[in-house]
Amino acid sequence: MFSYSIQTHIEFGDGAVEHLPEHLVARGFGRRLLIVTDPGLVRAGVADRIAGLLSRAGFVPRVFAEVRPNPDETVCLAGRGAFFEHRADGVVAVGGGSSLDAGKAIALLARQGGTPSDYALNRRPYGPPAPVCAVPTTAGTGSEVTRSAVITERGTHRKLTLKHEYLRPPLAVCDPTLTASLPPDVTAHTGVDALVHAIEGSTCKGAHPIARAYAREALGLIYRALPKAIKAGDPASRHDMLLGSLLAGLAFGSTDVASVHCLAEALGSLYETPHGLANAVMLLPTLRYNLPCAVEPYAWIARAMGLAREEDGAERAAEALLAGLRTWLESLDIPKLRDLPGVRPSDFDRLAELAYENTSTPSNPRPMAVSDYRAVLEMAYAD
Ligand SMILES: [Fe+2]
Incomplete structure:
Protein backbone atom coordinates (compact mmCIF):
# COMPACT_ATOMS: atom_id res chain seq x y z
CA MET A 1 0.00 0.00 0.00
CA PHE A 2 1.25 3.49 -0.75
CA SER A 3 -0.01 6.99 -1.29
CA TYR A 4 1.29 9.56 -3.71
CA SER A 5 0.54 13.18 -4.43
CA ILE A 6 2.35 16.07 -6.03
CA GLN A 7 1.09 19.61 -6.10
CA THR A 8 4.05 21.22 -7.89
CA HIS A 9 3.55 22.68 -11.35
CA ILE A 10 6.86 22.07 -13.17
CA GLU A 11 8.23 24.12 -16.04
CA PHE A 12 11.38 22.51 -17.45
CA GLY A 13 13.68 23.46 -20.32
CA ASP A 14 16.49 25.64 -21.61
CA GLY A 15 15.36 29.26 -21.28
CA ALA A 16 12.41 28.39 -19.00
CA VAL A 17 13.42 31.16 -16.57
CA GLU A 18 12.66 33.81 -19.24
CA HIS A 19 8.99 32.88 -18.81
CA LEU A 20 9.07 33.02 -15.01
CA PRO A 21 6.74 36.07 -14.78
CA GLU A 22 3.96 34.50 -16.82
CA HIS A 23 4.07 31.32 -14.73
CA LEU A 24 3.88 33.38 -11.54
CA VAL A 25 0.83 35.20 -12.92
CA ALA A 26 -0.79 31.93 -14.01
CA ARG A 27 -0.30 30.41 -10.53
CA GLY A 28 -1.77 33.46 -8.77
CA PHE A 29 1.38 34.79 -7.10
CA GLY A 30 0.96 38.39 -5.84
CA ARG A 31 3.00 41.32 -7.16
CA ARG A 32 5.41 41.83 -4.27
CA LEU A 33 7.99 39.05 -4.19
CA LEU A 34 10.99 38.25 -1.99
CA ILE A 35 13.83 36.66 -3.97
CA VAL A 36 15.64 34.37 -1.52
CA THR A 37 19.16 33.56 -2.70
CA ASP A 38 22.87 33.56 -1.78
CA PRO A 39 25.74 36.04 -2.24
CA GLY A 40 27.36 33.92 -4.98
CA LEU A 41 24.31 34.27 -7.21
CA VAL A 42 24.30 38.02 -6.61
CA ARG A 43 27.95 38.17 -7.74
CA ALA A 44 27.15 36.00 -10.77
CA GLY A 45 24.40 38.43 -11.79
CA VAL A 46 21.64 35.81 -11.54
CA ALA A 47 19.73 37.59 -8.75
CA ASP A 48 19.71 40.88 -10.69
CA ARG A 49 18.69 39.11 -13.87
CA ILE A 50 15.67 37.53 -12.18
CA ALA A 51 14.78 40.75 -10.35
CA GLY A 52 14.94 42.57 -13.69
CA LEU A 53 12.71 40.00 -15.39
CA LEU A 54 10.16 40.41 -12.61
CA SER A 55 10.31 44.22 -12.53
CA ARG A 56 9.78 44.50 -16.27
CA ALA A 57 6.69 42.31 -15.94
CA GLY A 58 5.17 44.57 -13.27
CA PHE A 59 6.23 42.66 -10.15
CA VAL A 60 7.91 44.39 -7.22
CA PRO A 61 10.88 42.19 -6.24
CA ARG A 62 13.31 42.55 -3.36
CA VAL A 63 16.48 40.46 -3.15
CA PHE A 64 17.31 38.77 0.17
CA ALA A 65 20.76 37.24 -0.41
CA GLU A 66 21.89 36.18 3.06
CA VAL A 67 21.61 32.41 2.62
CA ARG A 68 24.79 30.43 3.33
CA PRO A 69 25.43 26.67 2.97
CA ASN A 70 23.70 24.67 5.73
CA PRO A 71 21.28 27.57 6.45
CA ASP A 72 20.37 28.05 10.09
CA GLU A 73 17.36 29.38 11.96
CA THR A 74 18.85 32.89 12.17
CA VAL A 75 18.85 33.35 8.40
CA CYS A 76 15.25 32.10 8.20
CA LEU A 77 14.15 34.61 10.84
CA ALA A 78 16.04 37.40 9.04
CA GLY A 79 14.32 36.34 5.82
CA ARG A 80 10.95 36.47 7.54
CA GLY A 81 11.81 40.03 8.65
CA ALA A 82 12.70 40.96 5.06
CA PHE A 83 9.42 39.40 3.88
CA PHE A 84 7.43 41.62 6.29
CA GLU A 85 9.47 44.74 5.54
CA HIS A 86 8.84 44.29 1.84
CA ARG A 87 5.17 43.48 2.52
CA ALA A 88 5.77 40.51 0.24
CA ASP A 89 3.06 38.25 -1.16
CA GLY A 90 5.33 35.33 -1.98
CA VAL A 91 8.85 33.93 -2.30
CA VAL A 92 10.97 33.19 -5.35
CA ALA A 93 13.76 30.93 -4.06
CA VAL A 94 16.76 30.88 -6.41
CA GLY A 95 19.80 28.71 -5.84
CA GLY A 96 20.95 25.33 -4.60
CA GLY A 97 19.31 23.34 -1.83
CA SER A 98 20.29 25.87 0.84
CA SER A 99 18.41 28.74 -0.81
CA LEU A 100 15.42 26.61 -1.77
CA ASP A 101 15.11 25.15 1.74
CA ALA A 102 15.57 28.57 3.36
CA GLY A 103 12.97 30.06 0.99
CA LYS A 104 10.48 27.35 1.91
CA ALA A 105 11.07 27.89 5.63
CA ILE A 106 10.82 31.69 5.31
CA ALA A 107 7.48 31.37 3.49
CA LEU A 108 6.20 29.13 6.30
CA LEU A 109 7.39 31.44 9.11
CA ALA A 110 5.96 34.48 7.31
CA ARG A 111 2.45 33.04 7.36
CA GLN A 112 2.47 30.77 10.41
CA GLY A 113 4.95 32.40 12.82
CA GLY A 114 7.32 30.55 15.13
CA THR A 115 10.81 29.27 14.40
CA PRO A 116 11.97 26.32 12.27
CA SER A 117 12.60 24.21 15.40
CA ASP A 118 8.98 24.79 16.52
CA TYR A 119 7.84 22.83 13.45
CA ALA A 120 10.62 20.25 13.27
CA LEU A 121 10.18 19.38 16.97
CA ASN A 122 6.36 19.32 16.76
CA ARG A 123 5.84 22.31 19.02
CA ARG A 124 3.69 24.08 16.44
CA PRO A 125 1.32 22.72 13.79
CA TYR A 126 2.11 23.33 10.14
CA GLY A 127 -0.18 25.61 8.17
CA PRO A 128 -0.24 27.02 4.63
CA PRO A 129 2.89 29.07 3.82
CA ALA A 130 3.20 32.05 1.48
CA PRO A 131 3.45 30.73 -2.11
CA VAL A 132 6.95 29.63 -3.17
CA CYS A 133 8.41 29.41 -6.66
CA ALA A 134 11.59 27.33 -6.67
CA VAL A 135 14.26 28.05 -9.29
CA PRO A 136 17.14 25.56 -8.88
CA THR A 137 20.61 26.63 -10.05
CA THR A 138 22.33 23.36 -9.13
CA ALA A 139 21.42 19.89 -10.37
CA GLY A 140 21.21 18.00 -7.13
CA THR A 141 18.84 19.15 -4.45
CA GLY A 142 15.44 18.14 -5.79
CA SER A 143 14.05 20.56 -3.18
CA GLU A 144 12.01 22.21 -5.93
CA VAL A 145 9.57 19.29 -5.74
CA THR A 146 10.00 17.94 -2.21
CA ARG A 147 7.99 18.51 0.95
CA SER A 148 10.97 19.07 3.21
CA ALA A 149 13.47 21.73 4.20
CA VAL A 150 16.62 21.07 6.22
CA ILE A 151 17.56 23.92 8.56
CA THR A 152 20.33 23.99 11.19
CA GLU A 153 19.21 24.57 14.78
CA ARG A 154 20.72 27.58 16.52
CA GLY A 155 23.10 26.69 19.34
CA THR A 156 23.18 22.91 18.89
CA HIS A 157 23.99 22.82 15.14
CA ARG A 158 21.59 19.90 14.82
CA LYS A 159 19.88 19.47 11.45
CA LEU A 160 16.17 20.08 11.72
CA THR A 161 14.02 18.50 9.03
CA LEU A 162 10.80 20.38 8.40
CA LYS A 163 8.52 18.04 6.52
CA HIS A 164 4.94 18.59 5.40
CA GLU A 165 2.95 18.69 2.18
CA TYR A 166 2.59 22.44 2.77
CA LEU A 167 6.33 22.79 2.09
CA ARG A 168 6.10 21.44 -1.47
CA PRO A 169 6.43 24.50 -3.72
CA PRO A 170 3.39 25.13 -5.95
CA LEU A 171 5.72 26.17 -8.80
CA ALA A 172 9.16 24.96 -9.96
CA VAL A 173 10.92 26.62 -12.89
CA CYS A 174 13.85 24.42 -13.92
CA ASP A 175 16.17 25.95 -16.49
CA PRO A 176 19.32 23.90 -17.22
CA THR A 177 21.12 27.00 -18.59
CA LEU A 178 21.19 28.38 -15.02
CA THR A 179 23.51 25.50 -14.06
CA ALA A 180 25.95 26.11 -16.94
CA SER A 181 28.55 28.07 -15.00
CA LEU A 182 28.77 25.82 -11.94
CA PRO A 183 32.40 24.86 -11.26
FE1 LIG B 1 20.38 15.43 -0.45
Whole structure:
Protein backbone atom coordinates (compact mmCIF):
# COMPACT_ATOMS: atom_id res chain seq x y z
CA MET A 1 0.00 0.00 0.00
CA PHE A 2 1.25 3.49 -0.75
CA SER A 3 -0.01 6.99 -1.29
CA TYR A 4 1.29 9.56 -3.71
CA SER A 5 0.54 13.18 -4.43
CA ILE A 6 2.35 16.07 -6.03
CA GLN A 7 1.09 19.61 -6.10
CA THR A 8 4.05 21.22 -7.89
CA HIS A 9 3.55 22.68 -11.35
CA ILE A 10 6.86 22.07 -13.17
CA GLU A 11 8.23 24.12 -16.04
CA PHE A 12 11.38 22.51 -17.45
CA GLY A 13 13.68 23.46 -20.32
CA ASP A 14 16.49 25.64 -21.61
CA GLY A 15 15.36 29.26 -21.28
CA ALA A 16 12.41 28.39 -19.00
CA VAL A 17 13.42 31.16 -16.57
CA GLU A 18 12.66 33.81 -19.24
CA HIS A 19 8.99 32.88 -18.81
CA LEU A 20 9.07 33.02 -15.01
CA PRO A 21 6.74 36.07 -14.78
CA GLU A 22 3.96 34.50 -16.82
CA HIS A 23 4.07 31.32 -14.73
CA LEU A 24 3.88 33.38 -11.54
CA VAL A 25 0.83 35.20 -12.92
CA ALA A 26 -0.79 31.93 -14.01
CA ARG A 27 -0.30 30.41 -10.53
CA GLY A 28 -1.77 33.46 -8.77
CA PHE A 29 1.38 34.79 -7.10
CA GLY A 30 0.96 38.39 -5.84
CA ARG A 31 3.00 41.32 -7.16
CA ARG A 32 5.41 41.83 -4.27
CA LEU A 33 7.99 39.05 -4.19
CA LEU A 34 10.99 38.25 -1.99
CA ILE A 35 13.83 36.66 -3.97
CA VAL A 36 15.64 34.37 -1.52
CA THR A 37 19.16 33.56 -2.70
CA ASP A 38 22.87 33.56 -1.78
CA PRO A 39 25.74 36.04 -2.24
CA GLY A 40 27.36 33.92 -4.98
CA LEU A 41 24.31 34.27 -7.21
CA VAL A 42 24.30 38.02 -6.61
CA ARG A 43 27.95 38.17 -7.74
CA ALA A 44 27.15 36.00 -10.77
CA GLY A 45 24.40 38.43 -11.79
CA VAL A 46 21.64 35.81 -11.54
CA ALA A 47 19.73 37.59 -8.75
CA ASP A 48 19.71 40.88 -10.69
CA ARG A 49 18.69 39.11 -13.87
CA ILE A 50 15.67 37.53 -12.18
CA ALA A 51 14.78 40.75 -10.35
CA GLY A 52 14.94 42.57 -13.69
CA LEU A 53 12.71 40.00 -15.39
CA LEU A 54 10.16 40.41 -12.61
CA SER A 55 10.31 44.22 -12.53
CA ARG A 56 9.78 44.50 -16.27
CA ALA A 57 6.69 42.31 -15.94
CA GLY A 58 5.17 44.57 -13.27
CA PHE A 59 6.23 42.66 -10.15
CA VAL A 60 7.91 44.39 -7.22
CA PRO A 61 10.88 42.19 -6.24
CA ARG A 62 13.31 42.55 -3.36
CA VAL A 63 16.48 40.46 -3.15
CA PHE A 64 17.31 38.77 0.17
CA ALA A 65 20.76 37.24 -0.41
CA GLU A 66 21.89 36.18 3.06
CA VAL A 67 21.61 32.41 2.62
CA ARG A 68 24.79 30.43 3.33
CA PRO A 69 25.43 26.67 2.97
CA ASN A 70 23.70 24.67 5.73
CA PRO A 71 21.28 27.57 6.45
CA ASP A 72 20.37 28.05 10.09
CA GLU A 73 17.36 29.38 11.96
CA THR A 74 18.85 32.89 12.17
CA VAL A 75 18.85 33.35 8.40
CA CYS A 76 15.25 32.10 8.20
CA LEU A 77 14.15 34.61 10.84
CA ALA A 78 16.04 37.40 9.04
CA GLY A 79 14.32 36.34 5.82
CA ARG A 80 10.95 36.47 7.54
CA GLY A 81 11.81 40.03 8.65
CA ALA A 82 12.70 40.96 5.06
CA PHE A 83 9.42 39.40 3.88
CA PHE A 84 7.43 41.62 6.29
CA GLU A 85 9.47 44.74 5.54
CA HIS A 86 8.84 44.29 1.84
CA ARG A 87 5.17 43.48 2.52
CA ALA A 88 5.77 40.51 0.24
CA ASP A 89 3.06 38.25 -1.16
CA GLY A 90 5.33 35.33 -1.98
CA VAL A 91 8.85 33.93 -2.30
CA VAL A 92 10.97 33.19 -5.35
CA ALA A 93 13.76 30.93 -4.06
CA VAL A 94 16.76 30.88 -6.41
CA GLY A 95 19.80 28.71 -5.84
CA GLY A 96 20.95 25.33 -4.60
CA GLY A 97 19.31 23.34 -1.83
CA SER A 98 20.29 25.87 0.84
CA SER A 99 18.41 28.74 -0.81
CA LEU A 100 15.42 26.61 -1.77
CA ASP A 101 15.11 25.15 1.74
CA ALA A 102 15.57 28.57 3.36
CA GLY A 103 12.97 30.06 0.99
CA LYS A 104 10.48 27.35 1.91
CA ALA A 105 11.07 27.89 5.63
CA ILE A 106 10.82 31.69 5.31
CA ALA A 107 7.48 31.37 3.49
CA LEU A 108 6.20 29.13 6.30
CA LEU A 109 7.39 31.44 9.11
CA ALA A 110 5.96 34.48 7.31
CA ARG A 111 2.45 33.04 7.36
CA GLN A 112 2.47 30.77 10.41
CA GLY A 113 4.95 32.40 12.82
CA GLY A 114 7.32 30.55 15.13
CA THR A 115 10.81 29.27 14.40
CA PRO A 116 11.97 26.32 12.27
CA SER A 117 12.60 24.21 15.40
CA ASP A 118 8.98 24.79 16.52
CA TYR A 119 7.84 22.83 13.45
CA ALA A 120 10.62 20.25 13.27
CA LEU A 121 10.18 19.38 16.97
CA ASN A 122 6.36 19.32 16.76
CA ARG A 123 5.84 22.31 19.02
CA ARG A 124 3.69 24.08 16.44
CA PRO A 125 1.32 22.72 13.79
CA TYR A 126 2.11 23.33 10.14
CA GLY A 127 -0.18 25.61 8.17
CA PRO A 128 -0.24 27.02 4.63
CA PRO A 129 2.89 29.07 3.82
CA ALA A 130 3.20 32.05 1.48
CA PRO A 131 3.45 30.73 -2.11
CA VAL A 132 6.95 29.63 -3.17
CA CYS A 133 8.41 29.41 -6.66
CA ALA A 134 11.59 27.33 -6.67
CA VAL A 135 14.26 28.05 -9.29
CA PRO A 136 17.14 25.56 -8.88
CA THR A 137 20.61 26.63 -10.05
CA THR A 138 22.33 23.36 -9.13
CA ALA A 139 21.42 19.89 -10.37
CA GLY A 140 21.21 18.00 -7.13
CA THR A 141 18.84 19.15 -4.45
CA GLY A 142 15.44 18.14 -5.79
CA SER A 143 14.05 20.56 -3.18
CA GLU A 144 12.01 22.21 -5.93
CA VAL A 145 9.57 19.29 -5.74
CA THR A 146 10.00 17.94 -2.21
CA ARG A 147 7.99 18.51 0.95
CA SER A 148 10.97 19.07 3.21
CA ALA A 149 13.47 21.73 4.20
CA VAL A 150 16.62 21.07 6.22
CA ILE A 151 17.56 23.92 8.56
CA THR A 152 20.33 23.99 11.19
CA GLU A 153 19.21 24.57 14.78
CA ARG A 154 20.72 27.58 16.52
CA GLY A 155 23.10 26.69 19.34
CA THR A 156 23.18 22.91 18.89
CA HIS A 157 23.99 22.82 15.14
CA ARG A 158 21.59 19.90 14.82
CA LYS A 159 19.88 19.47 11.45
CA LEU A 160 16.17 20.08 11.72
CA THR A 161 14.02 18.50 9.03
CA LEU A 162 10.80 20.38 8.40
CA LYS A 163 8.52 18.04 6.52
CA HIS A 164 4.94 18.59 5.40
CA GLU A 165 2.95 18.69 2.18
CA TYR A 166 2.59 22.44 2.77
CA LEU A 167 6.33 22.79 2.09
CA ARG A 168 6.10 21.44 -1.47
CA PRO A 169 6.43 24.50 -3.72
CA PRO A 170 3.39 25.13 -5.95
CA LEU A 171 5.72 26.17 -8.80
CA ALA A 172 9.16 24.96 -9.96
CA VAL A 173 10.92 26.62 -12.89
CA CYS A 174 13.85 24.42 -13.92
CA ASP A 175 16.17 25.95 -16.49
CA PRO A 176 19.32 23.90 -17.22
CA THR A 177 21.12 27.00 -18.59
CA LEU A 178 21.19 28.38 -15.02
CA THR A 179 23.51 25.50 -14.06
CA ALA A 180 25.95 26.11 -16.94
CA SER A 181 28.55 28.07 -15.00
CA LEU A 182 28.77 25.82 -11.94
CA PRO A 183 32.40 24.86 -11.26
CA PRO A 184 33.38 21.18 -11.70
CA ASP A 185 33.58 20.35 -7.97
CA VAL A 186 30.15 21.81 -7.13
CA THR A 187 28.69 20.08 -10.21
CA ALA A 188 30.17 16.76 -9.06
CA HIS A 189 29.10 17.04 -5.40
CA THR A 190 25.55 18.23 -6.06
CA GLY A 191 25.22 15.66 -8.84
CA VAL A 192 26.17 12.79 -6.52
CA ASP A 193 23.58 14.12 -4.03
CA ALA A 194 20.97 13.68 -6.77
CA LEU A 195 22.13 10.10 -7.38
CA VAL A 196 21.86 9.41 -3.63
CA HIS A 197 18.29 10.77 -3.69
CA ALA A 198 17.44 8.29 -6.44
CA ILE A 199 19.15 5.40 -4.61
CA GLU A 200 17.74 6.13 -1.15
CA GLY A 201 14.33 7.25 -2.41
CA SER A 202 13.83 3.90 -4.18
CA THR A 203 15.43 1.53 -1.64
CA CYS A 204 14.39 3.00 1.72
CA LYS A 205 11.66 1.47 3.84
CA GLY A 206 8.42 2.81 2.37
CA ALA A 207 9.73 2.95 -1.22
CA HIS A 208 6.90 2.34 -3.68
CA PRO A 209 6.51 1.67 -7.42
CA ILE A 210 6.00 5.32 -8.41
CA ALA A 211 9.20 6.35 -6.62
CA ARG A 212 11.04 3.48 -8.31
CA ALA A 213 9.75 4.54 -11.73
CA TYR A 214 11.13 8.05 -11.27
CA ALA A 215 14.35 6.71 -9.74
CA ARG A 216 15.02 4.27 -12.58
CA GLU A 217 15.05 7.10 -15.10
CA ALA A 218 17.03 9.38 -12.78
CA LEU A 219 19.72 6.76 -12.10
CA GLY A 220 20.51 6.20 -15.77
CA LEU A 221 20.51 9.91 -16.60
CA ILE A 222 22.75 10.96 -13.71
CA TYR A 223 25.19 8.05 -14.06
CA ARG A 224 25.76 8.84 -17.73
CA ALA A 225 25.60 12.64 -17.66
CA LEU A 226 27.56 13.68 -14.57
CA PRO A 227 31.09 12.76 -15.80
CA LYS A 228 30.39 14.72 -19.00
CA ALA A 229 28.80 17.66 -17.17
CA ILE A 230 31.92 18.21 -15.02
CA LYS A 231 34.42 17.77 -17.86
CA ALA A 232 32.89 19.66 -20.72
CA GLY A 233 29.90 21.34 -19.15
CA ASP A 234 28.08 20.78 -22.42
CA PRO A 235 24.43 21.84 -22.61
CA ALA A 236 23.11 18.31 -23.24
CA SER A 237 24.67 16.86 -20.08
CA ARG A 238 23.58 19.90 -18.01
CA HIS A 239 20.05 19.32 -19.29
CA ASP A 240 20.17 15.64 -18.36
CA MET A 241 21.58 16.40 -14.91
CA LEU A 242 18.84 18.88 -14.01
CA LEU A 243 16.24 16.45 -15.32
CA GLY A 244 17.84 13.59 -13.37
CA SER A 245 17.90 15.71 -10.23
CA LEU A 246 14.24 16.65 -10.68
CA LEU A 247 13.22 13.01 -11.20
CA ALA A 248 15.27 11.94 -8.17
CA GLY A 249 13.46 14.65 -6.19
CA LEU A 250 10.15 13.23 -7.32
CA ALA A 251 11.35 9.78 -6.18
CA PHE A 252 12.50 10.62 -2.65
CA GLY A 253 10.00 13.47 -2.28
CA SER A 254 7.23 10.96 -1.68
CA THR A 255 9.29 8.39 0.26
CA ASP A 256 12.37 9.36 2.25
CA VAL A 257 16.13 9.38 2.23
CA ALA A 258 18.11 7.03 4.49
CA SER A 259 21.42 6.60 6.29
CA VAL A 260 23.71 8.18 3.67
CA HIS A 261 21.82 11.40 4.29
CA CYS A 262 21.73 10.89 8.06
CA LEU A 263 25.54 10.70 8.08
CA ALA A 264 25.92 13.53 5.56
CA GLU A 265 23.75 15.83 7.66
CA ALA A 266 25.75 14.91 10.77
CA LEU A 267 28.96 15.92 8.93
CA GLY A 268 27.26 19.14 7.83
CA SER A 269 26.25 19.86 11.43
CA LEU A 270 29.71 19.38 12.91
CA TYR A 271 32.02 20.59 10.14
CA GLU A 272 29.80 22.65 7.80
CA THR A 273 30.65 20.10 5.08
CA PRO A 274 28.58 21.02 2.00
CA HIS A 275 25.61 18.66 1.70
CA GLY A 276 26.51 17.16 -1.68
CA LEU A 277 30.13 16.54 -0.76
CA ALA A 278 29.15 14.90 2.54
CA ASN A 279 26.73 12.59 0.71
CA ALA A 280 29.35 11.73 -1.91
CA VAL A 281 31.86 10.79 0.79
CA MET A 282 29.43 8.61 2.77
CA LEU A 283 27.69 6.91 -0.17
CA LEU A 284 29.91 3.89 -0.74
CA PRO A 285 30.63 2.92 2.91
CA THR A 286 26.94 3.16 3.80
CA LEU A 287 25.82 1.03 0.85
CA ARG A 288 28.52 -1.53 1.74
CA TYR A 289 27.21 -1.66 5.31
CA ASN A 290 23.60 -1.93 4.15
CA LEU A 291 24.32 -4.65 1.59
CA PRO A 292 23.37 -7.72 3.71
CA CYS A 293 19.88 -6.22 4.07
CA ALA A 294 19.58 -4.78 0.56
CA VAL A 295 20.88 -7.29 -2.00
CA GLU A 296 17.75 -7.26 -4.17
CA PRO A 297 17.20 -3.48 -4.10
CA TYR A 298 20.86 -2.80 -4.90
CA ALA A 299 20.77 -5.34 -7.73
CA TRP A 300 17.81 -3.39 -9.10
CA ILE A 301 19.82 -0.15 -8.87
CA ALA A 302 22.78 -1.78 -10.66
CA ARG A 303 20.52 -2.84 -13.54
CA ALA A 304 18.90 0.63 -13.74
CA MET A 305 22.36 2.19 -14.02
CA GLY A 306 23.52 -0.31 -16.62
CA LEU A 307 26.12 -1.84 -14.30
CA ALA A 308 24.57 -5.32 -14.40
CA ARG A 309 22.52 -7.32 -16.85
CA GLU A 310 19.02 -8.63 -16.24
CA GLU A 311 20.34 -12.19 -16.21
CA ASP A 312 23.00 -11.52 -13.55
CA GLY A 313 22.15 -12.96 -10.16
CA ALA A 314 21.21 -10.50 -7.40
CA GLU A 315 24.43 -10.93 -5.38
CA ARG A 316 26.60 -10.44 -8.41
CA ALA A 317 24.58 -7.40 -9.57
CA ALA A 318 24.72 -5.77 -6.13
CA GLU A 319 28.51 -6.23 -6.01
CA ALA A 320 28.70 -4.72 -9.52
CA LEU A 321 26.89 -1.66 -8.16
CA LEU A 322 29.50 -1.12 -5.44
CA ALA A 323 32.42 -1.69 -7.83
CA GLY A 324 30.89 0.54 -10.51
CA LEU A 325 30.14 3.32 -8.05
CA ARG A 326 33.71 3.23 -6.73
CA THR A 327 35.10 3.78 -10.24
CA TRP A 328 32.49 6.45 -10.96
CA LEU A 329 33.17 8.39 -7.76
CA GLU A 330 36.93 8.24 -8.43
CA SER A 331 36.36 9.66 -11.92
CA LEU A 332 34.53 12.57 -10.25
CA ASP A 333 37.46 13.23 -7.87
CA ILE A 334 35.33 12.63 -4.78
CA PRO A 335 37.62 12.74 -1.72
CA LYS A 336 37.61 10.27 1.19
CA LEU A 337 36.24 10.94 4.67
CA ARG A 338 39.75 11.36 6.13
CA ASP A 339 40.46 14.13 3.57
CA LEU A 340 37.55 16.35 4.68
CA PRO A 341 38.59 19.44 6.68
CA GLY A 342 38.16 19.01 10.43
CA VAL A 343 37.20 15.32 10.49
CA ARG A 344 38.70 13.51 13.52
CA PRO A 345 37.96 9.99 14.76
CA SER A 346 37.45 11.45 18.25
CA ASP A 347 34.25 13.03 16.88
CA PHE A 348 32.82 9.73 15.64
CA ASP A 349 30.69 9.10 18.74
CA ARG A 350 29.06 12.53 18.37
CA LEU A 351 28.64 12.08 14.60
CA ALA A 352 27.07 8.65 15.12
CA GLU A 353 24.63 10.09 17.68
CA LEU A 354 23.69 12.97 15.39
CA ALA A 355 23.13 10.56 12.48
CA TYR A 356 21.06 8.24 14.67
CA GLU A 357 18.80 11.11 15.83
CA ASN A 358 18.01 11.99 12.21
CA THR A 359 14.34 11.40 11.41
CA SER A 360 15.33 9.34 8.35
CA THR A 361 17.22 6.67 10.34
CA PRO A 362 14.16 4.36 10.56
CA SER A 363 13.88 4.46 6.75
CA ASN A 364 17.27 2.81 6.16
CA PRO A 365 17.04 -0.71 4.69
CA ARG A 366 19.34 -2.01 7.48
CA PRO A 367 18.26 -1.19 11.05
CA MET A 368 20.77 1.33 12.41
CA ALA A 369 21.84 1.85 16.03
CA VAL A 370 24.42 4.43 17.13
CA SER A 371 27.05 1.65 17.04
CA ASP A 372 26.15 0.86 13.41
CA TYR A 373 26.72 4.47 12.40
CA ARG A 374 30.04 4.40 14.24
CA ALA A 375 31.03 1.27 12.32
CA VAL A 376 30.22 2.96 8.98
CA LEU A 377 32.28 6.00 9.95
CA GLU A 378 35.25 3.81 10.91
CA MET A 379 34.94 1.88 7.66
CA ALA A 380 34.79 5.13 5.68
CA TYR A 381 37.80 6.57 7.52
CA ALA A 382 39.89 3.46 6.87
CA ASP A 383 39.06 3.39 3.15
FE1 LIG B 1 20.38 15.43 -0.45
